[in-house]
Amino acid sequence: MHGARPILWFMTDAPETTSNGREPALHFDAVLRPHRSLGPHGFAILMIAIAGISFAAGLFFFLIGAWPIFGFFGLDVLLIYLAFRFSYRDARAFEAIRLQDDALIVRRVDRHGRFEECRFQPNWLRLDLEEPETGPGMLVLTSHGRSVSVGRFLTRDERQELTAALRGALDRLRAPAV
Template identity: 55%
Template sequence: MTAICKPATVTEAIDAGQPIFDAELRPHRSLSPRGFLLLMLAVCGISFAGGLAFYLAGAWPVIGFLGADLLLIYLAFKINYRSGRLVERLYLTRDRLTVRRVWPGGRSRAWEFQPYWLQVVFDEEAAAQERFDCPLILRSHGKSLMVGSFLTRQERGEVASALRAALARVRQPCRPATKVQSVRPSTSRIE
């Protein structure tokens, strides 16, 4: 997972458009592009050596199957890397939580929730017991949305805790601004 969580600043956001919580969630890919290149070179080398041995033994049709294996390994990794381009962004302001999901093909969709009624549903007990059925769900007014399905249980728990803390700050009653009174001296006259 690559989660970039920016919690609220110390000062409370007064403006409704100012961000209180901003998190970008991305799936984790453990093999870097350089690692992928090295892996493919190693697999090609092994396939070439095996293909040469089979060719010298007179079993030349095996070379085609080794080539097909190489192609399938390459395609499987490319599909995996493509799915790794999924992005979910959670953006909380005083008046709304916006969840924007961008799929690998570029298609995007946004959901908006009113933060005062929003429930962040995550079962910490299920996560502690290492059960797999502990999704992170945002629920409000009969709508629900599962976010971070590609994250680990621990990462979903961290996002849930950070989002709950930000929602608690949003739900605090606004303190009225101190009224500045203008004082005019009694001797002043308008001429």
């Protein structure tokens, strides 16, 4: 669930339709997730190590007569645990980008499961990759006076990869049928 890189799925091969053939063809599909470097197994190991060190240090203070300190070491472990849990809760957020024959759909889901969806007509869509010297870059999708930015949490290379893949899928969709 919490891999070392954001999850990116690209469909850039031949378009696919459903079995009934009535749904628009899918030309591109990407799911973008924020980076989380520590997976569940690593989190368990880290928490066991922190709890062990805190218990040993707290026991030392308890044995020399400073018993109130023991509780503060337990409180530290609890606060570290809660900080990681909040971070993992934030990792439930994602952005999904789908390019079909008739629309490019951007769905953004926040950590609470609430979502917002933007639809663009692909023939008029403009992609602008903004990479400032400082601060996070972003890919801005613009059409008919509306715009939405995607991939703020991606690295520069991942944003460039996403832009190239989406631009290629749009070019193939816009190309006249031969």
